[in-house]
Amino acid sequence: MDISPAPRPVLELRDIVKTYGGVHALDTVSFTLLPGEVHCLAGENGSGKSTLIKIISGVETPDSGVIVVGGERHASMTPASAIAAGVQVIYQDFSLFPNLSVAENIAMPRQRAVGGRFYSARAARPIAQGIVDELGLALDLDADVAALSVADKQLTAICRALVSDAQIIIMDEPTTALTGAEVTALFALVRRLQSRGVSLIFVSHKLDEVLRVSQRLTVLRNGTWVATGAAGDYDRDAIAGLMTGKDIDTSRVVSAVPADAAIALEVKGLGRPGAFADVDLVVRCGEIVGLTGLLGSGRGEIAEAIFGVRPATTGTIAVGGHPVRIQSIPDAVAAGIGYVPEDRLTQGLFLDDSIADNVVAASVTAFAGRARLLDRARMLAFIQSVASRLRIKAPNLSLAVRSLSGGNAQRVVLAKWLMTNPKVLLLNGPTVGVDVGSKSEILEILRTQASAGMGVVVISDDIPELYSACHRVLIVQGGRIVCELAGDAVRVETIEQRIAA
Amino acid sequence: MSTPALRQRRSGLLSRWPGRNNEGYLAALLLLVVAVMSAAAPAFFSLHTFFSVIRGATVPWIFAMGVLLVLVSGGIDVSFPAIAVFSAYSAVALTTARGVDAGLLGNFALAMAIGCLLGLVNGILIARFRLPTLIVTLGTAGFFRGAMITFVGATYIAQLPRSLAEQSTRSVISVNTEAGTTFLHVLVVPVLILTVLIALGLKHTMFGRAAYAIGGDPEAARRVGIPVQRTQVVLYVLVGALAAFGGMVFMIQGQAADPQMLIGIELDTIAAVVLGGASIFGGRGSVLGTVLGVLLVQVINNSLVLVGVPTAWQRATVGLLLLLGVGAQAWAGRRPRRAAPAAVKAPAVKAAA
């Protein structure tokens, strides 16, 4: 895109300062958004990205600084004035109403905003249909949002933003929960939005993805501005370096696993009609095995079957050499299997409960003392140790998990399962929505756990991640394991080719 | 309307069975119970029974409307019986103590004004201070009852003001049958009007949709600019007014103002509304479902004597049927949601250019 030297910015933040209890969340940060551009806002957890977004959307008030939207200067915004100025945020949780239909989710806020006292489902439908058609989407307008896939929820949120005359759309980690195909589709949509003159701010950790659509990039670190420039001038490692202030290692690090190492998990002939069939799988102690494939290939279903979420109908599972019968999640937990689910926000955590409660949720019975009462002291000490081992960054462990960033929340899920001391740990998209620094830390934790004798299975779309950490990578297609890569055969290009094959 | 449109509409109706909140199942269950009761006791299947069921359902019906509003917005209210008693009893006690009769409208207006005030107390505590609705209303329920006994009185008023007393036996339809005259009570009319208003309000006003939105996700509601606090306050004021209305109807039906009336009705009412498909977690529920739920409970309640269920078993039977009904609701409600993630879905973007 041709960026002429002086297009008038649609949004400009000048010298924004925001402190929480004396700590600078943002320290004289400036930011400009040009018309029709996609601007990537990058930074680690706690770098101030979220605070910056909250200030733009009027949820937070800056201590000092100026916000210029559409040529008007504001000392601060309110949610209503931000919406009126055409600013729409698509939150990570999408902020949709799960109990209402897609059509109503899209059209109702606009009908409200234009000052209507009445709501007409009949009038809402063409509005929703219009935007859905315009964007070339296939959303079922009558479906409850609760029943939608994550990708469709996101599309609904985007439609809602557009219907509400958004000039500026801020997307908070939009690719977090999407598969590769969905990301491609989203980016196609983003280009269409751009051609409508909408400016977008992408907040993301998945740098290589975001760089595909961004024209410019701003990096924050510890509440301060670090760099702004054309996206093409940076590569992945350079940005990671800017974000963390140190070099990030994305190379392949796998420990040696002896060929005769004990078998942690052995699955034979596992099948469930309509989902997967004839799945054989061996994970040795100390080994990290990757499981990948396109969405709908059945990779997630296999993991869920092993964990008893939706049990398999045929086949056998053995843990540590002992056959186990897994018909339910408690069966799996009892057998020593841990599972970090895909959508950590809804499946793995009690968002409104404290970090400590979440960490201990799966293992609380282990801390029953005499008379079945909880041995609180021992439990808290243990939680503390796990939390510090996993470097969960939170002022204190009694905070609600909802207040944590993606990476930290994921570590809470991980901590929860490590507390149970599983023999086998299955992780579905373990670094989804996690920034680069945290990602390499999480992979490091997995390596440590594996070398301590755990068998680890990582289900992931993130091929560099599989390459970086897995001893072997299994590729699932149409519910069957079609290919196994081991040793030197584990290469990013090879995996990509095999998945697409 | 043209023929193709009609056809489409019909197939639409069919495809919408059993309704967003499984109203269809509930209606079927209601018919089944009526059929079973009629088979067990032929006397049951009569206009007379229909009228008495309606009459008995009137007060729970009004309360259920209030409970529905609260449940939809994600709350639980257990203070409405206390508000009902406080408002209705106070209105009558205050006017009779002064020897005046405020008239039918005057008495209702006074009671509902008091109800609004008490509802406002709930609303402010819940919305402004973001306190849990169950705890707030548990607290205010006790407070309202205590305050009434202390400041208004605790005497049984056997003689209602004339304007109210004469409503007690006024009918819309009255039919002579061999078992005596049976009639449909006049108070059914305002209740039906209220019901239609609430149904329209929930479905076709921003306020109603905001209530659903808040019940679905209050934070998301705030983010799209819905005035969450104001909506909640107005909601609880409305519920207060409805409770007061229900209290007045109860008094008129009973032809007396008893300060100890309506104790323990809150859980039965909530159960009926949940039976009607409203979610206890908020965001779901319909007026139609609620009405069906109330009628089902009332039919069961009003027919056990008729079919000869021993008194000692009646409570157990009602409880059991409620469990069955709510269980069926939960089961029916879970199925489609379970089926959804199992189907492999392609992203909804058609042409990914």
Next chain:
Amino acid sequence: MTRTRLAKPAALLAVGSIALTAGCGSTAGTTSTSASAAAKPVDAKSMTMVTVVKLTGVGWFDRMNQGIKAFGQRTGVDARMDGADTASPEKQIAIIQNLIAQKPTAITVVPNSPAATESVLKSAREQGIVVVTHEAPGMTNVDADLEAFDNADYGAAIMDAMASCMGKSGKYVQFVGALTAETHLAWVKGAYEKGKSAYPGMTRISDPIESKEDENTAYARAKELLTRDPEIKGFQGSAATDVAGIARAVQETGRAADTCVIGTSIPSIAGKYLTDKSIDQIFFWDPAAAGEAQLALALKIAKGEKITEGTDLGVDGYHKLKKSPTMANVWLGDAQVSVDASTASKYPF
């Protein structure tokens, strides 16, 4: 049985007389002549007696106060009534506590919560104060408890009235406030037994029906019963609002003239239905007489007289006390009152 709902006359009646089967610890002093009482002055004119009721300002206890005043005038005892504005056990106990300091000759109590009141009554007796209770049989720390009547006899009396109204034949139904209200069950049992033995022409068509102490429920149940069995000729109510609800149902079906509605209630609740004859007769006991009799019993004890089977308290309904067959210090009167349309106005409460 809810003792917290005593503001309601229905509940007052419900606990008014008790099931004689209630368990009771053995109490010393059946003779009631305690040493402390004996040491008291025997001159009535120098005595002070206070009756502490559940709450003041309601018709029932206003009426009781009349009896207390009458007792004072008749005997010269300085007698008065005291009570809180709500039926709160705590407030009542505080009032008794304050009274102990004033050292009256006797305290008579209609307790809100018998169990909670035990200890304060214990300290009253330790101070040499005579303690008499009403509507609270089975308490330990009292000199005597006075009940208006024997529950079984009361039920039988209601049955006699039903029989004469129904011409000793036909179907009848009994209502109770709650299936757990022992008093109500004792009444309907007494009536049923009497019916079985004395009036073979009368048949009870069902186990007792529960009204949940709610007039509208009583109404709804009565309507269903009349639908199921239009030949019902008699209804017996137990909670004070039962007969009112039943009367409305009977009225609406146009059968007021052919149906007998009889039971426990009080004139202020049943009055208008008595007037239009949809209720035929109601039974209760007069709180004025009960108030006067409690004090008369306390006076006898204070004077050191022995209370025995047949003692006469000089109050109508309490001329010939009966000893409770199951509880040691409980005395029963024969004080039930029944009124119809013409006599209801004599009892303005």
